[in-house]
Amino acid sequence: MKNPFEAFHQAGVRKREIPLDKILKSKEETLSTILKGYEDLLKNEAKDLVWLMQYSTVIKAYSIAEKGIEGIEYTAEDIEEFCYALDHSDQIPYLITGPAGVYISALCNHAKEEEIYLHLRDLTVKINLLGYRLPTDKKLIVEGNVGDFTGIGLDGGEFIIEGSGKNYTGAGMKRGRIIVRHNLGFNTGHGMTGGELIVGGRIKGLGKIVGGKIYERDQLIFPHEGIKPFSF
Amino acid sequence: MEIEEIIKKVWPRVKKKHLFPHLPLPTMIEGGDDCALEIKSKQLSISNAFYEKLKDKMDGEEIVEAVLDHGITHYMYCPWDFHTHLTLYNEAKKVVRQKEQAQRATTYFMDVVTDTYCVKEKNTKIAQLYKNLPKHGMYEVLTSLYEKIWGENLGSGGHEELVNRLSRIPYLERKRWRESIKKFTKVIQDILEKEWENEQQSSQREPNPLGEHSLKNYSLEEIDRGLREFATAVEDLQEFRETVDDLREELEEKGYGTGGMGRGKANPIDANLLYYMKLAESYTLPIRKLPIEKRGYLHPHAHMPWEIGKPFADIDIWTSFGKIIPGITQIWTKREGETHGEFEGTPDCLIVIDSSGSMINPRERLSYAVLGAACACNAYLKLESKAAVYNFSDALRGNKIVLDFNHEKEQIYQAICRYFGGGTAMDLADITYLLSRANNPDIFIITDMQITNLERLIEFFNKIENRVTAVHLGSNVHTTRFKDGTEKKKNISIFNVKNKEDIPKIVLGKVKEYLASPAKWR
Numbered sequence: 001m002k003n004p005f006e007a008f009h010q011a012g013v014r015k016r017e018i019p020l021d022k023i024l025k026s027k028e029e030t031l032s033t034i035l036k037g038y039e040d041l042l043k044n045e046a047k048d049l050v051w052l053m054q055y056s057t058v059i060k061a062y063s064i065a066e067k068g069i070e071g072i073e074y075t076a077e078d079i080e081e082f083c084y085a086l087d088h089s090d091q092i093p094y095l096i097t098g099p100a101g102v103y104i105s106a107l108c109n110h111a112k113e114e115e116i117y118l119h120l121r122d123l124t125v126k127i128n129l130l131g132y133r134l135p136t137d138k139k140l141i142v143e144g145n146v147g148d149f150t151g152i153g154l155d156g157g158e159f160i161i162e163g164s165g166k167n168y169t170g171a172g173m174k175r176g177r178i179i180v181r182h183n184l185g186f187n188t189g190h191g192m193t194g195g196e197l198i199v200g201g202r203i204k205g206l207g208k209i210v211g212g213k214i215y216e217r218d219q220l221i222f223p224h225e226g227i228k229p230f231s232f
Numbered sequence: 233m234e235i236e237e238i239i240k241k242v243w244p245r246v247k248k249k250h251l252f253p254h255l256p257l258p259t260m261i262e263g264g265d266d267c268a269l270e271i272k273s274k275q276l277s278i279s280n281a282f283y284e285k286l287k288d289k290m291d292g293e294e295i296v297e298a299v300l301d302h303g304i305t306h307y308m309y310c311p312w313d314f315h316t317h318l319t320l321y322n323e324a325k326k327v328v329r330q331k332e333q334a335q336r337a338t339t340y341f342m343d344v345v346t347d348t349y350c351v352k353e354k355n356t357k358i359a360q361l362y363k364n365l366p367k368h369g370m371y372e373v374l375t376s377l378y379e380k381i382w383g384e385n386l387g388s389g390g391h392e393e394l395v396n397r398l399s400r401i402p403y404l405e406r407k408r409w410r411e412s413i414k415k416f417t418k419v420i421q422d423i424l425e426k427e428w429e430n431e432q433q434s435s436q437r438e439p440n441p442l443g444e445h446s447l448k449n450y451s452l453e454e455i456d457r458g459l460r461e462f463a464t465a466v467e468d469l470q471e472f473r474e475t476v477d478d479l480r481e482e483l484e485e486k487g488y489g490t491g492g493m494g495r496g497k498a499n500p501i502d503a504n505l506l507y508y509m510k511l512a513e514s515y516t517l518p519i520r521k522l523p524i525e526k527r528g529y530l531h532p533h534a535h536m537p538w539e540i541g542k543p544f545a546d547i548d549i550w551t552s553f554g555k556i557i558p559g560i561t562q563i564w565t566k567r568e569g570e571t572h573g574e575f576e577g578t579p580d581c582l583i584v585i586d587s588s589g590s591m592i593n594p595r596e597r598l599s600y601a602v603l604g605a606a607c608a609c610n611a612y613l614k615l616e617s618k619a620a621v622y623n624f625s626d627a628l629r630g631n632k633i634v635l636d637f638n639h640e641k642e643q644i645y646q647a648i649c650r651y652f653g654g655g656t657a658m659d660l661a662d663i664t665y666l667l668s669r670a671n672n673p674d675i676f677i678i679t680d681m682q683i684t685n686l687e688r689l690i691e692f693f694n695k696i697e698n699r700v701t702a703v704h705l706g707s708n709v710h711t712t713r714f715k716d717g718t719e720k721k722k723n724i725s726i727f728n729v730k731n732k733e734d735i736p737k738i739v740l741g742k743v744k745e746y747l748a749s750p751a752k753w754r
Contacts, residue, residue: 015353018348018351019382019383020348020381020382020399
């Protein structure tokens with residue numbers, strides 16, 4: 001008996017592997033390795049799903065994050081994918097913005113690229129601590145709004161925020177430059193010892209600043225006649 | 233002509249390669265030399281000028297085969313149907329917020345998906361075709377992308393950052409297309425804006441070398457089905473309205489009106505009405521039949537314009553000029569004759585809808601009242617029964633619509649979708665009048681029951697023997713009072729609608745104790 005579907009058999013099928021398959025596969029693998037590193041950080045740092053923002057905690061978390069990402073080959077795009085993976089994850093305690101920010105900062109600081117552009121406009125949460133310890137010769141550009149403690153301990157890098165930030169931006173910053181297109185919250189530049197913070201919009205309030213320069217809408221507001229440097 | 237011969241020669245091979253798509257033999261058009269393909273309602277047409285321009289660089293058969301591979305894959309894979317096309321457009325629009333740019337992004341995305349699918353899954357010469365096509369603007373970026381994701385040298389290069397980002401999108405994962413087109417559009421947003429600015433200055437649009445994707449690609453039936461699926465899939469009315477408003481001109485040009493297909497240009501599209509129409513089509517409410525005497529064989533009664541979806545058997549060829557074209561072709565509407573026996577049938581229905589201030593404005597958000605009423609209307613009209621509408625808020629002050637029994641779906645929908653706001657009072661004289669206009673019609677009432685003269689309504693319902701389907705939205709003291717007040721009446725059935733999923737649970741004309749005796753209902 002003749003097979004009525006004979007004409008369909010193997011008709012025009014080629015199914016070859018194309019470079020896109022490899023790109024996507026390697027992207028998935030990298031992302032899962034990055035996520036694993038993040039999970040390890042969470043296990044160590046936020047066991048009770050509570051993460052207290054203290055400078056010693058941040059330093060400890062950062063060193064765990066650095067270990068977690070050791071040996072991972074990734075690009076700026078992978079960092080961005082990771083941010084969205086955190087945002088879209090349905091595991092409720094997954095995105096704790098403190099450790100997430102420290103981990104992303106470690107990824108940025110150890111990335112191969114000198115310039116990293118993160119398109120985070122569509123993130124539903126604002127990540128804290130982005131740009132932590134950004135070193136010299138690194139430029140980080142974030143499109144979208146960011147959370148608290150952005151750019152703290154900045155260490156010579158250039159951090160551009162195409163949006164607004166919240167409180168304690170640039171706190172403890174040593175050198176380098178933070179440029180914010182829109183607004184910042186309270187305690188801006190708290191404990192800052194050097195570098196420049198340039199804000200295109202409004203600053204709700206300054207912290208206790210030791211050194212460096214802060215500009216608000218092209219006007220130098222620190223150091224200024226009315227605001228003297230603070231000594232701890 | 234040379235190209236026609238090649239099409240005839242290549243077509244069986246291409247058809248087999250794509251597993252025999254249900255498409256007619258492609259034709260040749262003179263066309264321009266910058267656009268290879270035109271697709272109109274499944275008819276693929278290859279431009280002769282394009283072929284002539286390219287034939288010195290590439291084998292003639294390979295040109296035709298590659299162009300056909302591209303065209304057929306749009307039909308067989310992406311977008312596949314109008315609903316997918318609309319969904320992709322809608323997602324792109326969320327990023328760029330501008331119609332033309334969203335259309336462009338959708339076109340580019342569908343082309344990348346289609347061509348990548350062909351290159352991976354089929355034996356195709358598309359890569360060679362791209363190698364020989366002019367590369368400028370977005371096509372230069374796309375060719376560079378193809379070089380990277382197909383692993384072919386297409387003579388492009390450059391745009392490294394863009395290509396890196398674009399090459400990370402899973403184009404062949406259908407389930408992720410919504411998310412993928414958003415990413416894709418975000419990456420190319422700057423180019424789209426530049427293209428748009430250039431077009432504004434030069435008023436000349438750079439054509440897509442492998443054909444444009446517009447409503448012309450789809451038949452009216454596909455558009456109708458696509459809109460129905462899209463209405464069910466979108467998150468809210470605003471999203472549907474925005475998309476339909478964007479496509480209004482093209483839809484009207486195609487002859488698609490609010491009332492459905494084939495109504496022609498004279499019937500402008502009301503996106504809100506269309507939304508409820510298409511959404512209501514996804515629900516089927518059952519109607520309990522009623523033993524009635526006046527039921528018999530159908531006979532041709534009057535003419536109405538034919539719409540796609542209506543039976544061909546009812547077309548009156550003598551008044552249709554021998555043509556089957558929506559808007560021109562006439563169809564017989566049939567009526568029942570008299571008979572004397574106990575047949576089961578469906579009476580007409582009076583739809584009573586509350587559009588007072590406590591109800592949702594159907595033009596702002598999805599109104600379950602309007603959707604429920606629309607479903608009821610569809611159910612009765614489908615069974616050739618008529619529907620009347622009493623839409624009220626403060627009826628005693630004139631805030632009401634009284635629409636007599638008829639078969640005109642669009643007119644009924646317009647009456648249902650009207651929103652008054654304000655207080656809630658019924659004029660029972662209107663109800664009595666409408667009930668007198670038909671033979672024992674059913675009543676479908678949908679309200680939150682916060683009616684000023686609710687006691688009079690309960691009293692009224694207790695006096696009549698018509699089947700009443702009362703749907704209340706949410707629960708409150710008034711709904712409890714209505715339930716208690718009509719508890720003893722077996723011809724009144726009450727349903728509560730809390731969300732969209734409750735609507736299909738409504739059974740129209742349900743009676744608490746169904747008796748086969750026609751006398752009870754007369």
